[in-house]
Amino acid sequence: MATVDLTEHDFAATVEGNDIVLVDFWASWCAPCRMFAPTYATVSEEHPDMVFAKVDTEAEQRLSAAAGITSIPTLMVFREGVVVFSRAGSLPAAGLEQVIAAVQDLDMAEVQAQQAARRAGQRTPQD
Numbered sequence: 053m054a055t056v057d058l059t060e061h062d063f064a065a066t067v068e069g070n071d072i073v074l075v076d077f078w079a080s081w082c083a084p085c086r087m088f089a090p091t092y093a094t095v096s097e098e099h100p101d102m103v104f105a106k107v108d109t110e111a112e113q114r115l116s117a118a119a120g121i122t123s124i125p126t127l128m129v130f131r132e133g134v135v136v137f138s139r140a141g142s143l144p145a146a147g148l149e150q151v152i153a154a155v156q157d158l159d160m161a162e163v164q165a166q167q168a169a170r171r172a173g174q175r176t177p178q179d
Contacts (some may be wrong), residue, residue: 055104058169060115065099066103072155073103077119077126079110085125088142095148102152129155134163 058066058075064178067073076092078085094105109124119128123140129151130136136155143151 055093055106058105058107058115059112059120061108063115066105067130069133070102070103072101073105074152075105075107075128075130077107077109077116077121077124077128079108079124081125083112088125090149091143091145095145095152099152115126127151131155131158131163132160132162134167136163149153 055076056066067075074092074096076085076088078089092104092106096102097110107115107119109121125142126138126140127143127148128135128138131133136158138149
């Protein structure tokens with residue numbers, strides 16, 4: 053699947069309407085972003101069951117701010133609408149594949165329980 057461009061108008065619907073969504077926050081003037089783009093596009097072709105999206109931080113400044121983006125490129129991965137990975141910096145293809153495998157292997161019932169505990173103000177094993 054080719055990458056898709058997201059805006060603040062379709063971001064939430066895309067993240068909430070798909071099981072796994074990877075989002076690359078980037079800018080055209082960012083050299084590391086341009087270096088990561090071909091890797092991201094190639095890996096997207098190997099995972100047609102996932103959404104590989106891109107957010108241009110210059111064009112979508114409000115969305116980038118709302119996502120807390122302070123450095124680019126930043127890769128965020130959502131599963132079932134929940135942020136399960138967020139990291140600034142580019143990744144090699146093997147690193148991106150490792151992230152994807154880890155996200156696929158997540159026990160989402162456990163992730164949801166941890167989030168509920170955090171919302172209730174309880175400590176979780178990861179805290």
